[in-house]
Amino acid sequence: SAVISQKPSRDICQRGTSLTIQCQVDSQVTMMFWYRQQPGQSLTLIATANQGSEATYESGFVIDKFPISRPNLTFSTLTVSNMSPEDSSIYLCSYNRGGSSYNEQFFGPGTRLTVL
Amino acid sequence: GDSVTQMEGPVTLSEEAFLTINCTYTATGYPSLFWYVQYPGEGLQLLLKATKADDKGSNKGFEATYRKETTSFHLEKGSVQVSDSAVYFCALSPSMGGGGNKLTFGTGTQLKVEL
Numbered sequence: 654s655a656v657i658s659q660k661p662s663r664d665i666c667q668r669g670t671s672l673t674i675q676c677q678v679d680s681q682v683t684m685m686f687w688y689r690q691q692p693g694q695s696l697t698l699i700a701t702a703n704q705g706s707e708a709t710y711e712s713g714f715v716i717d718k719f720p721i722s723r724p725n726l727t728f729s730t731l732t733v734s735n736m737s738p739e740d741s742s743i744y745l746c747s748y749n750r751g752g753s754s755y756n757e758q759f760f761g762p763g764t765r766l767t768v769l
Numbered sequence: 770g771d772s773v774t775q776m777e778g779p780v781t782l783s784e785e786a787f788l789t790i791n792c793t794y795t796a797t798g799y800p801s802l803f804w805y806v807q808y809p810g811e812g813l814q815l816l817l818k819a820t821k822a823d824d825k826g827s828n829k830g831f832e833a834t835y836r837k838e839t840t841s842f843h844l845e846k847g848s849v850q851v852s853d854s855a856v857y858f859c860a861l862s863p864s865m866g867g868g869g870n871k872l873t874f875g876t877g878t879q880l881k882v883e884l
Contacts, residue, residue: 684870695858695874696813745813749870756801756862756870762812 655680655759659746663765666736673732674764676746681726683749686758687719690743699744702729736768771796775859775875782849782882790844790878792833792859800861802826802835802842803872807856816844816857849882856880 656679666672676685684703688696699719700708708721722730733740743765747758776791794800804816804826817826822837831846842859859875 686871695876696872697874698871701871747813747872756872757803757815757818758862758870758872759815760805760813 655682655748657746657748657759657761659744659761659764661764662762663767665767665769667769668737670736671732671734672736672766673730674744674746674766676729676731676761678727678748683726685723685729686747686749687721687729687731688745688747688760690745690763692741696745699731733766736766738768741766741768771800771861771863771873773859773861773873773875775857775878777876778856778879780878780880782880784851784882784884785848786882788844788846788849788853788880790857790859790880792842792844792875794840794842794859794861796840796861796863796873798864799837800863802833803860803862804831804833804842804844805858805860805874807858807877809855813858849880851882851884854880854882 658677660675687699690696698711699714700710702708702721702723704723704726720732743763745763747760749758772795774793801820803818805813806816807813817828819826819835825834833842833844856877856879858877860872
């Protein structure tokens with residue numbers, strides 16, 4: 654499987670500011686995904702990011718709050734905008750190898766965000 | 770919509786005990802089923818998977834069988850070790866061609882193994 658990394662690994666931010674999280678895969682992948690894991694909870698899909706098209710957002714998530722870029726087949730960014738303490742979570746990116754019969758996803762190490 | 774239900778934790782076991790973590794799902798068609806593990810301070814790792822009914826996924830001594838009739842995918846291990854302490858997530862992905870390969874996760878079950 655390809656190596657997937659995220660930057661930053663953690664950050665502490667002030668209310669009202671924005672943070673951009675980067676996700677890098679060391680080979681080309683078709684689909685990338687962004688998830689949120691709130692404290693003590695499971696993972697919730699924010700959006701699916703395909704190269705060359707706008708991201709597809711899940712119910713409850715909007716582009717103005719979580720703008721996503723996918724400029725090429727190895728990279729994506731997620732911005733958490735106008736942050737509030739409720740945005741404190743771990744944000745994870747993942748990719749799908751495509752063409753597999755079992756839709757397996759590989760996850761990055763996550764970005765732990767704390768909003769004060 | 771699709772959903773995954775896991776037994777609540779934390780589950781505390783003594784080393785070498787038998788482990789079962791229950792997982793049931795609701796989905797249309799024939800989803801793929803997964804168990805992911807999150808060790809303390811680390812990211813999510815795929816533990817095992819099954820893609821069709823009666824398939825058994827296995828890895829590192831863990832096993833889970835895809836039971837279509839009971840819509841279940843329970844995780845088992847015959848003898849747990851302290852190093853198995855982690856949070857375990859059951860997940861599903863829709864049938865091929867549907868849902869854009871999205872994963873739906875259960876709430877996670879924390880396992881603590883003591884000496």
